[in-house]
Amino acid sequence: MSVALDSGRRRSALGGSATISDVAEAAGVSRQTVSNVLNAPHRVRPATRERVEQVVAELGYHPNRVARSLRASSPGMVGYRIHPVSTESVAAIHDRFLHALVEAGQAGNHHVMLFTAADTDDEGDRCVALCRTGAVSGVVLYDIAPQDSRPDRLLAAKVPFIAFGRTAVGTDRYSWVDIDNSAGTEAAVDHLVAAGHQRIGFLGWPEGSSVGDARARGWLAAMDRHGLLARSHRLDVRGPDSMSAGTRLMAELLSRPEPPSAVVAATDTLAVGALHALRDSGLRAGHDVAVTGFDDTAAATALGLSSVRQPIEEVGRLIMAALLGVTTGRADVEPFHRVLEPELVVRTSS
Template sequence: MGEGENVTAGFREARPSLAQSVTISDVAEAAGVSRQTVSNVLNAPDRVRAETRERVTRAIADLDYHPNHLARSLRASSPRMIGCRILPVHAETVAAIQDRFLHALTEAGQECNHHVLLFAAADVAAETGQCTALWRAGAVSGVVLYDITQDDPRPGRLAAAGVPFTAFGRTAASTERYSWVDVDNAAGSASAVDHLVAAGHQRIGFLGWPEGSSVGDARAHGWLLAMDRHGLLAGSHRLDVRGDDTTTSGTTLMTKLLNKPGPPTAVVAATDTLAVGALHAVRDHGLYPGRDIAVVGFDDSPAATALDLSSVRQPIEEVGRLVMAEVLRLTGRSPGADGEPPAEPLHRLLAPELVVRASSTPLQGSTPAGLDPRSLRL
């Protein structure tokens, strides 16, 4: 963020009353610069142009801003902790991904002599409140955000409060204003479609979540784009079914597809949870995964390995390493840091990897058993 750049409206809050403490973000907004520029004026004024330095100094005086030296001192002597909320688990896939991420984050922190402080919170409002309180008390050097949604308020709120953070995931807007690492979910679904087309499939269904989830929508979009790229989009809307991320829902959705006129010969599921449910439906219909109908999941959970299910694997270990490195950089505690961290946030989109197993073996030109060959016409 440039030193003369205004803070976006999404990150602005009302000017504080006299009864409220003035923050560095208030000064940045009043001066029309970034928080980093205000910090430079206070700690390394030689880095800032004279005219900008004068504008910031005037805003500091007008707002009667006093840096919280106590909090700064506490953070300097903090127990080298990074805060992260642990989410309630509603599905096996969610548990597996969260567990892998927290392990990767913890291992990356330990390599830099830092530890992860896990805490629970009822909702995102409580989470941002706890993150801010922990940071201001000097209990953590920074925080990590997990499970970001399209209109997630947490990045804006933490930025306004001055809390150093890095996110796993990104919002739909203002992503340039904070550091994030994300997985290209659309590319993952598209790679599954490409694999199935190469195996001889043309009628490829999709089992997904209801619209509104950034991750779920991205995975559905990848399926749609790949189907269009292969010229298979006509009539594919009938093969796109959505439901909750449970095995029961996966069974119900797959049963609905198998009972349609012209059922699919393959399906891509938004999660392994849905894919496991789909496998139940396939077997309930007397069909065999891979031979009669191909099934591909997403997340490569332990269930995928156990059931020989093809699945898209997220590079969670790399995500954890990058997220930890970035939050430490932002706190000025990364190895080799020389004081103020650079102002440019990290934006990294990682490609997932398709792991092919028996559930999606090639058709090799044969007609799937148990399906009417006439139903394969588009």
């Protein structure tokens, strides 16, 4: 039996390393079938095996030995880029998510392969390379920006993936799990209003972040719903997500002719900085000025900081379960979408 390869594909194979995806496409079979031909030929019908073997020979495909050894030690590998943590941050949300992802993966006989990347473009390239060499069967994306290029990059390369977060547009084309960040800051405002506060400030990130923008919208929506936006519109201040920025922004608010009696911070990192500013001004959190954070970090527990807690463990479980679906190669698997509600944990700071 002969298999005709178009000259363009032949030249591509000769000019660069052929991948298991190239072999599968040329032979008209799945990547799993190619893998079975190479590793468990007795599972494949003779005619199919012969066709795949001919394509392997013509393309000069050489299996990635490192990837094969990884697959031999684990039935499923999932790629994930680890992110550096700033010394100016108290955030542990990334660590919690990674732990939840690994735990959920082990329950489903999948394991997580960690890698680093210089930026999101580099991350996209590495995801494609890892998948094409067979080192991973899919990847998880984290910290999605409104105009993030990674989903389109991986969709075009046919790399199975799930995102924690979502872009501003095109979210129907890929699978994602997200937190209702707006609902989290709305809950914080509702709590402060119930405690009698009317001048409620907001410490947030500069515009352009999916998470930061959503948390800002929550503050705006709740303040407007309570009829407090007009008297608080000058109390919305933004800066980088660092403790020093939180201290500076809070000091700026305290210097206003009519300072806030309460502040909603977009992260625990900014909130801890705000607590430092209160201390430096001789004020007490929860007595003179109420403060809430977001992410419910270990620092929030230690400092008595009220904070919005994300259901990260559920996020990890849902992402791993959905990834098992998209890595099967089934054409009938629909994109998976889920938004989870966060919960405000009230402590002495508010």
